[in-house]
Amino acid sequence: MQKTNKFLKIGNKEFKSRLLVGTGKYSSLEVMQKSLINTKCEIVTVAVRRVQGLEHGHKGLMESIDWKRIWMLPNTAGCSNAEEAIRIARLGRELAKLAGQETNNFVKLEVIPDKKYLLPDPIGTLKAAEQLVKEGFTVLPYINSDPLIAKQLEEIGCATVMPLGSPIGSAQGIRNAANIAMIIAESRIPIIIDAGIGVPSEAAQALEMGADGVLINSAIALAENPILMAQAFSKATEAGRDGYLSGRLKENPLASPSSPLDGVISNN
Ligand SMILES: CC(=O)[C@@H](O)[C@H](O)COP(=O)(O)O
Known part of the structure; x- marks a missing residue:
């Protein structure tokens, strides 16, 4: 289904920016702040567990983001089963309240038992999502690029699905484009490609698709x-969306001359 909405609509919120960003792994909070500004993002995800545990790089993080401008997307990173993820999602809602976002019920649902490839557990994700939807959360589940699980999550009321391009932090890009294309074609909810993107052109590719x-x-x-790369990702995301909306030239197995051949002076 072609989705031509001007804004990214998730649940009942609309966003101009289609680039969502994470807050981990920055060399300092100052670099993170400057990078976030350059992304022009309006949604930032925070790992509830890491923020609460004041893990490395997370001390002072909450105070260093302008939550009046940025919509918080609490995530359940570090949860290996549905029960943990549900508990952390509830804490995430409280974290958003503390940041002044009383109505924020968003959660990026991650249920990841696999420490090596950080692949999500589809059964645990579905179970947690069902409960969180019942509790009124706007659920954005992180999934493998499986069209069937994507459809099931849509049917139980998730606001988006977030299929991975490749494993988190791997910078391998979009390794599963055919499956992602199926998810995009069949969905009635927004699809956000999450994880594994290595360079801006891959972000553009996702949006073009x-x-x-x-x-x-x-x-x-x-x-x-990071500050310059943030800007590059912002431009690439916008370019990819414009490319998608423009309607691409269809691939052709044959060449097609750039200038018309009719009326060309013959050699004979
Ligand atoms: C921050 C976050 O939510 C990550 O778990 C996410 O999946 C991003 O992945 P990359 O770090 O590969 O961009």
Whole structure:
């Protein structure tokens, strides 16, 4: 289904920016702040567990983001089963309240038992999502690029699905484009490509394919110059969306001359 909405609509909120960003792995809070500004993002995800535990890089994080301008997307990173994820989602809602976002019921649902590839558990994700939807959360589940689980999550009331391009932090880009294309074609909710994007052109690729947004963390935070890379991702996301809306030239197995051949003076 072609989605031509001007804004990214998640639940009942609209966003101009289609680039969502993470807050982990930055060399300092100052670099993170400057990078976030350059992304022009309006949604920032925070790991509830890491913020609460004041883990490395997370002390002072809450205070360093302008929550009047940025919509918080609490995430359940570090949860390996549905029960933990539900508990952390509830804490995330309280965190958003503390930041002054009384009506924020968003949660980026991550249920990740696999420490090596950080792949999400589809059964645990579905179970947690069902409960969180019942509790009134706007649920954005992180999933493998599986069209069936994407559809099931849509049917139980998730606000988006967030299929991975490749494993978190791997910078391998979009390794599963065919499956992602199926998810995009079949969904009636926004699709946000989350994880594994390595360079801005891959963010553009996701948007060109018809994804509604991308979520980037490592490729910005761990770039040699994160502040400049943030800007590059912002431009790439916008370019990819414009490319999608413009309607691409269809691929052709044959060449097609750039100038008309009719009326050309013959050699004979
Ligand atoms: C911050 C966050 O939510 C990550 O778990 C997310 O999946 C981003 O992945 P990359 O770090 O690969 O961009």
